[in-house]
Amino acid sequence: MQASDVMSSPPPGLALLTTQSSLRAQAPPISAGPVDAAAIEDLVAGSRILADQGVLDASGHVSMRHPQNPNRYLMSRAQAPALVTAEDIMEFDLDSNPVDRRDREIFAERFIHGEIYKVRPDVRAVIHTHSPAVIPFGVTQVPLKPVHQSGGFLVAGVPIFEIRSAVPGQTGMLVRNAALGNALAEALADKAVVLMRGHGNAVVGPDLRTAVRRAVSTEVNARLLTIALQIGGPINYLSAEEAAAMEALAAATYSRAWELWKKKAMRSE
Numbered sequence: 001m002q003a004s005d006v007m008s009s010p011p012p013g014l015a016l017l018t019t020q021s022s023l024r025a026q027a028p029p030i031s032a033g034p035v036d037a038a039a040i041e042d043l044v045a046g047s048r049i050l051a052d053q054g055v056l057d058a059s060g061h062v063s064m065r066h067p068q069n070p071n072r073y074l075m076s077r078a079q080a081p082a083l084v085t086a087e088d089i090m091e092f093d094l095d096s097n098p099v100d101r102r103d104r105e106i107f108a109e110r111f112i113h114g115e116i117y118k119v120r121p122d123v124r125a126v127i128h129t130h131s132p133a134v135i136p137f138g139v140t141q142v143p144l145k146p147v148h149q150s151g152g153f154l155v156a157g158v159p160i161f162e163i164r165s166a167v168p169g170q171t172g173m174l175v176r177n178a179a180l181g182n183a184l185a186e187a188l189a190d191k192a193v194v195l196m197r198g199h200g201n202a203v204v205g206p207d208l209r210t211a212v213r214r215a216v217s218t219e220v221n222a223r224l225l226t227i228a229l230q231i232g233g234p235i236n237y238l239s240a241e242e243a244a245a246m247e248a249l250a251a252a253t254y255s256r257a258w259e260l261w262k263k264k265a266m267r268s269e
């Protein structure tokens, strides 16, 4: 008997098991249950704010871990961030399979979110942007270090994800599968931001509002550092002590900025 014959004729019991497991593989994940409207409102506001602040354009996405189940996350269907509403929010498992897809279009790069949630239990929100001012720092040798009081969290370091060497045979730029998402999560390591060469960044936080603040501040710091480099001469960066102090202050006074940004971003409602 050839090996191929064995493979094509499994015993009846094994055949049943194979059928059951392939059915299980195709079944969508089970929902972790309804989410508080205030949490969904924050998620929607986060998308709108990042669009309003010039961090997100027609693409890019914001997610939060499901409040009741760390193995699920919530993210908009594929939709321009400025147009996201509560009705667009979908639930995914950490393999980035939608719980209830219906006929909705989903983001090809959702694996950024699922794979970071898998390896960073401390992270409760993930943002992927094409934040324009950060791009030069992913394609040059100049490190993105804090030059402004809003960028204290950057003092821990900002790694660069090189997709070309992430997975053998890789030719595209998008993080469109779990292997690439995992490679990006490894590049992020324990940091708050990872730059994606020629593409954008991924920003994480212990909660949604903090992740939004970091995404805005990363863009602001990149813009200001670029200006400083153009003026020329040595750059006087924030010291580690200054960075820590300003990060604590930024966190403590942030509700003021959040309310302002949210009001501006939601004014078309």
Ligand SMILES: [Zn+2]
Pocket (backbone or CB within 6 Å): 060, 109, 128, 129, 130, 174, 199, 200
């Ligand atoms: Zn992208």
